[in-house]
Amino acid sequence: MATVTGIGWDVHPLVPDRPLVIGGVTIASELGLDGHSDADVLTHAVIDAILGAAGLGDIGELFPDTEERWRGANSIELLREVRPLVLASGHELVHVDVTVLLERPKLLPHKAEMRENLAGALELSLAHVNVKATRGEGMGFVGRVEGAAALAIATLEAR
Numbered sequence: 001m002a003t004v005t006g007i008g009w010d011v012h013p014l015v016p017d018r019p020l021v022i023g024g025v026t027i028a029s030e031l032g033l034d035g036h037s038d039a040d041v042l043t044h045a046v047i048d049a050i051l052g053a054a055g056l057g058d059i060g061e062l063f064p065d066t067e068e069r070w071r072g073a074n075s076i077e078l079l080r081e082v083r084p085l086v087l088a089s090g091h092e093l094v095h096v097d098v099t100v101l102l103e104r105p106k107l108l109p110h111k112a113e114m115r116e117n118l119a120g121a122l123e124l125s126l127a128h129v130n131v132k133a134t135r136g137e138g139m140g141f142v143g144r145v146e147g148a149a150a151l152a153i154a155t156l157e158a159r
């Protein structure tokens with residue numbers, strides 16, 4: 001058995017009149033993330049990390065933002081669809097770690113629920129899914145509250 005890893009990176013702009021959905025949790029906020037789907041930046045980064053480790057391309061190939069059926073899509077449901085593809089490619093999910101960068105609101109009260117959402121969709125134990133949150137400290141597009149970013153890493157075993 002070989003261990004393989006993949007990285008995922010995503011950004012979405014913060015705009016008025018959109019829900020703020022991160023890790024499958026809808027968070028009270030004046031600004032939400034804009035995008036074709038629910039713009040769940042954290043879950044998108046996790047999907048790309050997993051696809052990368054499995055050698056399955058990227059989220060844009062799998063769920064094109066030109067397709068009407070993905071409009072407003074629940075990204076946790078997209079993540080759930082990724083798991084059988086990973087298994088079919090001869091891989092077993094082992095571990096996922098993700099960091100989300102958002103200036104505000106604070107994500108600490110929501111991290112446990114995000115972790116549960118990811119673990120549930122991937123059928124992994126909570127011990128093998130980790131969610132971290134940090135801020136931009138006033139710097140860059142995150143610090144200026146223009147958008148959010150997420151960086152993920154996935155570990156798989158090749159069967």
Ligand code: MG
Nearest residue numbers: 010011041044
């Ligand atoms: Mg995205």
